[in-house]
Amino acid sequence: MPGHHIIIGGGLAGLTTAMKLAEEGEHVDLFSIVPVKRSHSVCAQGGINGAVNTKGEGDSPMIHFDDSIYGGDFLAHQPPVLGMCEAAPSIIYLFDRMGVMFNRTPEGLLDFRRFGGTKHHRTAFAGATTGQQLLYALDEQVRRYEAAGLVRKFEGWEMLGVVPDEAGDCRGVVAIDTRSLELRAFPGDTVMIATGGPGLIFGRSTQSLVNTGSAASACYQQGATYANGEFIQVHPTAVPGEDKNRLISESIRGEGGRVWTYKEGKPWYFLEEMYPAYGNLVPRDIATRAIHKVVFEMKLGVDGQPLVFLDVSHLDPVLLRQRVEGVLEIYEKFVGQDPTKVPMKIFPAMHYSMGGLWVDYSQQTNIPGLFAAGECEFQYHGANRLGANSLLSCVYGGDVGAKAMTAFAKSHKSDGSTRAHDLEVTRHREDFDRIFKMDGKENAFAIWRELGELMTENVTVVRYNDKLKATDAKLLELKDRWGKIGLNDKGKWANQEALFVRHLWNMLELARPITLGALNRNESRGAHYKPEFPERDDENFMKTTLATWSSDGPRFGWEPVDVSLIKPRARRYDVDKSATAAKPAEKAA
Amino acid sequence: MAERTTVLRIKRQENPRSATYWEEFEIPYKANHNIISMLMEIRRNPVTREGKRTTAVVFDANCLEEVCGSCTMVINGRVRQACSQLAEGLNGTVTVEPMSKFPVVRDLWVDRSKMFDYLKKAHSWIPIDGTYDLGPGPRVNPQEQQFAYLFSRCMTCGCCLEACPQVNDHSKFMGPAIIGQVYLMGQHPTGAMHQDERLQALMGEGGIADCGNAQNCVEVCPKSIPLTTAIGDVGGQVSRKWLRDLFAK
Numbered sequence: 001m002p003g004h005h006i007i008i009g010g011g012l013a014g015l016t017t018a019m020k021l022a023e024e025g026e027h028v029d030l031f032s033i034v035p036v037k038r039s040h041s042v043c044a045q046g047g048i049n050g051a052v053n054t055k056g057e058g059d060s061p062m063i064h065f066d067d068s069i070y071g072g073d074f075l076a077h078q079p080p081v082l083g084m085c086e087a088a089p090s091i092i093y094l095f096d097r098m099g100v101m102f103n104r105t106p107e108g109l110l111d112f113r114r115f116g117g118t119k120h121h122r123t124a125f126a127g128a129t130t131g132q133q134l135l136y137a138l139d140e141q142v143r144r145y146e147a148a149g150l151v152r153k154f155e156g157w158e159m160l161g162v163v164p165d166e167a168g169d170c171r172g173v174v175a176i177d178t179r180s181l182e183l184r185a186f187p188g189d190t191v192m193i194a195t196g197g198p199g200l201i202f203g204r205s206t207q208s209l210v211n212t213g214s215a216a217s218a219c220y221q222q223g224a225t226y227a228n229g230e231f232i233q234v235h236p237t238a239v240p241g242e243d244k245n246r247l248i249s250e251s252i253r254g255e256g257g258r259v260w261t262y263k264e265g266k267p268w269y270f271l272e273e274m275y276p277a278y279g280n281l282v283p284r285d286i287a288t289r290a291i292h293k294v295v296f297e298m299k300l301g302v303d304g305q306p307l308v309f310l311d312v313s314h315l316d317p318v319l320l321r322q323r324v325e326g327v328l329e330i331y332e333k334f335v336g337q338d339p340t341k342v343p344m345k346i347f348p349a350m351h352y353s354m355g356g357l358w359v360d361y362s363q364q365t366n367i368p369g370l371f372a373a374g375e376c377e378f379q380y381h382g383a384n385r386l387g388a389n390s391l392l393s394c395v396y397g398g399d400v401g402a403k404a405m406t407a408f409a410k411s412h413k414s415d416g417s418t419r420a421h422d423l424e425v426t427r428h429r430e431d432f433d434r435i436f437k438m439d440g441k442e443n444a445f446a447i448w449r450e451l452g453e454l455m456t457e458n459v460t461v462v463r464y465n466d467k468l469k470a471t472d473a474k475l476l477e478l479k480d481r482w483g484k485i486g487l488n489d490k491g492k493w494a495n496q497e498a499l500f501v502r503h504l505w506n507m508l509e510l511a512r513p514i515t516l517g518a519l520n521r522n523e524s525r526g527a528h529y530k531p532e533f534p535e536r537d538d539e540n541f542m543k544t545t546l547a548t549w550s551s552d553g554p555r556f557g558w559e560p561v562d563v564s565l566i567k568p569r570a571r572r573y574d575v576d577k578s579a580t581a582a583k584p585a586e587k588a589a
Numbered sequence: 590m591a592e593r594t595t596v597l598r599i600k601r602q603e604n605p606r607s608a609t610y611w612e613e614f615e616i617p618y619k620a621n622h623n624i625i626s627m628l629m630e631i632r633r634n635p636v637t638r639e640g641k642r643t644t645a646v647v648f649d650a651n652c653l654e655e656v657c658g659s660c661t662m663v664i665n666g667r668v669r670q671a672c673s674q675l676a677e678g679l680n681g682t683v684t685v686e687p688m689s690k691f692p693v694v695r696d697l698w699v700d701r702s703k704m705f706d707y708l709k710k711a712h713s714w715i716p717i718d719g720t721y722d723l724g725p726g727p728r729v730n731p732q733e734q735q736f737a738y739l740f741s742r743c744m745t746c747g748c749c750l751e752a753c754p755q756v757n758d759h760s761k762f763m764g765p766a767i768i769g770q771v772y773l774m775g776q777h778p779t780g781a782m783h784q785d786e787r788l789q790a791l792m793g794e795g796g797i798a799d800c801g802n803a804q805n806c807v808e809v810c811p812k813s814i815p816l817t818t819a820i821g822d823v824g825g826q827v828s829r830k831w832l833r834d835l836f837a838k
Contacts, residue, residue, distance in 0.1 A: 034651050037658075038657040038658060040652065042652055042656045043654060043657075093723075094720055097715070097726040097727075099714075099773075101738040104734045105731070108730055127738055129656060132656050132742070140713060141714060141717070143713070144714045155702070208653070209651050209653070241653075242626035243653055243672070246653070322735060326656070333655060336677070443633055445633045445645070446633045449633065488643075489645060491603065493603065494694050496645065496647050
């Protein structure tokens with residue numbers, strides 16, 4: 001008997017899981033708020049990393065591994081990251097076989113470009129819409145299995161929560177049809193959460209509108225551990241907007257783009273000056289802090305605004321069009337200027353969460369039968385993710401998860417009881433009944449905006465303990481005001497407002513482990529920077545933050561980091577890695 | 590001087606069976622506003638221009654970077670993604686309507702699932718042997734890759750169906766997007782081995798013969814995909830297959 005599996009989310013991680021399970025003959029129910037082809041993975045621009053080593057640079061999965069661990073400031077458990085880097089070349093080949101139109105060398109081989117935090121050409125790319133292309137390839141393969149009857153898609157459905165049985169094992173989910181508002185339980189032998197990041201907690205980020213973190217938050221509120229929530233990546237180069245901040249991919253710098261501002265009337269290429277070894281291709285946390293310093297401490301923003309230049313106007317426009325057209329087009333369409341002629345004006349924006357649901361090396365959360373892959377879990381990027389490693393971690397995590405889900409389903413067959421499912425349906429129905437009766441003065445979307453401004457100001461680039469404490473107090477106040485929301489729309493068909501009220505609650509719940517995780521961590525590591533504690537403190541903080549939900553707020557525990565493969569050393573980008581304490585890829589004794 | 594504003598005149602509909610109605614909203618002008626950010630303003634304060642309290646306008650949107658295809662709407666009579674329609678450049682009252690060639694779910698949200706069904710019908714995928722490691726894929730000429738890439742950017746947004754006179758209540762024409770995808774699959778070395786299966790799907794009812802050569806598709810495509818080139822070339826592939834089939838009998 002094949003197992004029956006539930007996947008929540010149809011981006012790269014969810015679709016990979018679906019494809020791998022279906023290939024084994026397993027049955028899949030795939031849920032996605034948007035048609036899977038419109039998932040946030042489409043926004044990934046630059047590429048996917050894999051040490052294929054076709055440029056005569058002597059690249060290898062071990063060097064990719066070392067770059068990733070070093071870039072993540074030694075906070076990631078090392079064995080799964082090694083597994084990911086070893087699998088990377090075959091993952092790129094698989095996408096090539098599935099029809100992704102990767103850019104080519106004159107010989108017809110896959111081309112690779114440079115990305116941040118490495119000295120090697122390791123990033124395969126399809127123009128500057130790589131995420132879109134990879135997603136479409138997976139969408140096509142999953143559609144093939146859908147046509148074969150192994151995958152059922154529930155597009156326009158949203159997960160409300162998981163269904164634990166008496167023993168605490170996950171036995172399915174409760175989901176709602178966002179059109180009819182029909183609420184139903186779906187039993188399954190396993191559940192995979194692949195719902196992406198929590199960008200909307202920060203209001204305007206580079207993420208898509210579905211990225212509320214709501215599904216991960218629902219799991220957290222049902223007992224799943226949330227790990228390293230405080231590690232939030234702020235991408236150095238985005239175009240600030242009214243509705244979102246639009247990413248300008250790191251590939252722009254990979255292709256030779258330079259960051260600068262005016263100093264004493266002359267262009268100042270500050271990244272190149274501060275970090276001569278890596279220049280404009282320092283990792284994102286480093287570039288973001290440099291821009292913050294230049295704008296806020298040195299007051300050198302362009303025209304006195306919080307903006308600096310990202311410049312490709314010195315590069316060959318024809319080559320640029322071939323390699324980064326998608327990015328140039330975004331700037332042209334949303335700003336109205338041609339970046340091949342005029343330097344782009346950019347500023348850092350919340351981009352990615354390194355933290356997420358805690359999983360073991362098989363992608364299983366602490367709730368048996370509940371798995372997670374992609375940005376919604378914490379496992380692969382430590383304290384800072386390197387560019388073009390996210391697509392890779394989605395696919396690798398989905399693959400590892402699918403194997404473990406198949407094995408779990410074989411050994412944990414459900415007894416067919418639906419008692420737990422009925423209880424959960426009733427609980428969620430009562431929650432919605434309460435939402436439909438809300439008649440206060442507050443507007444859910446207005447509270448969301450306040451949440452975003454609060455989190456962006458206090459829990460992103462620079463963090464101070466007094467402000468983090470005040471932020472948490474304010475979060476409690478917003479939760480209180482949530483109870484005073486008045487629902488404008490009482491309709492029982494496609495009511496986006498009622499669904500959003502629930503998302504907002506889940507965002508407020510998840511904002512707390514992010515904020516308090518940052519408060520607890522009195523050091524600076526990767527994307528987490530506290531001026532009061534400017535150094536990395538391995539003695540006290542080389543450990544994973546583990547947050548568990550309780551009705552009195554998150555409870556915190558810690559887990560040591562597995563550093564068995566590469567000995568931690570100081571992380572510097574002003575000099576080559578060879579100049580730091582240990583040699584690249586040197587293994588600990 | 591009166592504060593500059595943008596007026597959105599929005600076509601609304603409670604559910605697929607109810608009547609449509611219009612509501613107007615006045616939003617303070619900001620240069621970097623777009624249609625979606627203005628719809629978000631309305632959500633925060635759902636009050637019409639006349640001061641009547643109403644419900645937030647329901648709309649479909651996700652990436653807001655014009656790569657997911659979600660927020661396709663008809664703005665001032667022209668189909669496009671709402672996120673990339675900036676307030677700058679819009680004058681007077683701006684009409685915003687849902688696409689007319691797809692069933693309305695509510696307000697500006699339409700159901701485009703038929704486009705995904707067409708992809709299924711036309712076997713729009715590369716039939717690989719398996720996802721296990723079989724080494725590198727086939728080599729591809731870089732010029733051919735650059736050309737194929739143009740078609741790989743199709744977001745299934747539906748602009749080309751909305752603009753096509755042949756897509757209507759009386760016809761089963763599947764529209765230009767699917768022809769573009771069949772063309773793309775046929776350009777991949779492995780995909781080309783199975784192109785006949787896909788062409789078969791375009792030979793029946795609603796297939797390529799229903800194209801009336803109006804060429805509106807290529808005009809409205811937000812990604813400038815050369816759809817008419819695809820229709821021309823796939824038309825040739827279909828004719829050749831038809832002849833082959835004829836002589837094979």
